[in-house]
Amino acid sequence: MNRKRFFIENFLAYGAINALDKIVPVIMLPIVTRLITDSADYGKFEMFNTIVSFGSSFAILGVYDAMFREYFEREDIEYKNIVTSTAARIVFISSTIFSCVLIVGARLIAELFLGSQQNWHIAVMAAIGVFLAANKTIISAPTRMKNLRKVYVFSGLSYSLLYYLISIVLIREGFNYYGLIIGNISASVYLVLFFYILNRKDFIFSLFNKKIAKELLKFGIPIVPCFVIYWAFNSMDRIMIAHMLNLHEVGIYSIGAKVASISTFIYAAFAGGWQYFAFSTMRDKDQVIMTSKIFEYLSVLSFVALSFSMFIVPYVFDFFFSGDYIKGIVVFPYLFLSPLILMLFQTAGNQLLVVKKAYLSTGCLFIGLCCNLILNYFFIPIYGIKGAAMATLLGFIVSVFVVLIVTINMKLLIITKKLIAFLAVAVGSILFLFMQDSTLYFLPTLCIILMSLFLYAKDFLIFIKMH
Template structure:
């Protein structure tokens, strides 16, 4: 448990630092990039993130699954990592050649009024370099090297931000500058990844191991596609059904909501290896997972509620006036990430021996999200897109919970808390936002703050373990510093 808390703290610190700097750059981006410019960047990024699923072949998931079966021998680890690394190099090269040669054919139907060149071309350059860096970072995460993972990620972020400031602010390249900065950053860290990996693990590769990895990983591809559809496909529909400018406004709301994903992502980075480790301990390990999951959902729900309540104030302060309407989608998208946190816990048992379930649920989720976007965007605009994402994520999480509970590796979570806390919090938040819509700022602020303190007080009574865990972690840190 202490290792989980330590790694979560490291991931959270660096992720909050990175997202915090990125968040405070939003005013700059929204001044130098119009909604149409930002919409172009978002649409290209959405498409390349979809393609990256096929470049990676979900082999990073396979590494996480088999690492604890192979970590007794350095030679076996070399074979595991080497097989994944070299396969991803081959797949990245193969797909990049295909998409560069026929880029107009593949991408013109999805780019609305955006030209394929130079925008999609820059996106493909970024995509060619990115998977190798992601594989190396996945290795650090799997080995629970939280410091290394976080520092390298932060260095990448600093390089990327520096180049964006140069190209967007200094040279006024706008959307082209944004995409160019990402391409150069990916190229730099692609070179780092090659040197870092081959000096440590060499050219190891085993075909029989690749077949074993693919047998586990390929059924996860539809699941990863569903994850993309949940977070990205709405931008494609907004661009086609509304406008590229509307995509830009929606994307700013998404970026603000993404602050909650800082906590979800940071926790998941530490939770994934913790989960596989605890599952090997039987009932004792499952009890630890149940405790961590309940507290995790509580914290994520509280953070999501705070951001949702103050969404209008945050948008007013941090983004240009032309993006003001982005605040309307923040509460919905924030709770998309809250239920993503719930999913991480309830779907855990399926990762042990039932990965085929992900294909079924992912296909259902993807179809549902597409249908909801088609129905709701023309009627309700960007709010319709945000609502569609929330409904899809909630329903998919329920289905994952059902199959996870029925799997042979099932865990008897505290279901009333796991689902009850985020649902009740969302309903109350939306009610408060509705009732305070036409009330003065001071009264609205007081009501929201009082609500937050009441919730924290109630949670402290219901979940005393949360306070105990925090105190133990803090005191341990103090003792460690005192012993140095």
């Protein structure tokens, strides 16, 4: 299959899958906020999710990406089964240990994440969530590695339906935010069982291989800090808001972030097809040129998508939300764009994984995280939740800038002057928006759209003619 068509088909297919997966959560979000009227209670549920994502980042030990890399090393089916089986055993053991540590230290975890030991029971439930999340990630991997896209449609939709059905029933019965937590855990159990039944032939535990285990850990452990940094980018803002402001603001911020997560339609489209595409084409002679073009077009797509979304988002908040939750609109532009900037980082950073220099990618991301945390410290007291959102976005932008310097110097990526000009205008427009006291969206979004048309209209027409 033609590589361009292969990548685009995977991109669009996983975009459609993610859109279907998000339909239920997007529809249910206004219902949930009307049932849980206190934004502080919703903030507690978000901190549960924060602990789960934190724990699973460690528990997986980077084995998921290592497994993906080794899976495509050979075409031998038995070798592939050894890789998946070995990876599954490693993660099962590590997730069990880490979940037990979370349970033992529940009071300390509650103090760190929620600002009070009285919420220790949330940390205990999060420990269960960590175990399920880590193992689900590995058990579901063969489905993605085999590119079984239809299965992801069904699994995502059925998971969301079950999750919100259980949650709403329990909330109406008086469980409040506990209903969301129990619904989350119950649906996660279902997903683990679903993928185990589907992929059980890929996991033969007697095939555990010490040599491959060492190779997986050798590749995976150095990138664990990378995933912890991803977690910190997405979660430290909530923790700092909880400590510097309060849980009410965490709830409002989280709702704004949930609405902004519609940008993950694009990110998941990329993530779903990217790893398969990137590693299956990594030996092509023109791989650097091909990846550079993908980076350039994804950059333009990211900012254009933001521009169009900002025209309609004020109406979305006014129509679907009420009370304090409406204030979440102030974080939308920055949190909408952040996953897309992360997508750009992963596109460029994947070049470092291909040459097995993952530590450089981690270092680039760490520099951006430091920038994010420093800006959070200064921005949150001045700008509130809007400042936290902007700090996250600027941290990702710094990471992309640094990884571009590294990959360009290593001749792993090529950046055109046209792209530099576009990004200068686009980033400048976002900074202009942030400095305004009101949600003045028209001018910056118009600048981005006009610049994209001026520089890339010809490319867009060529793409249309090709398809």
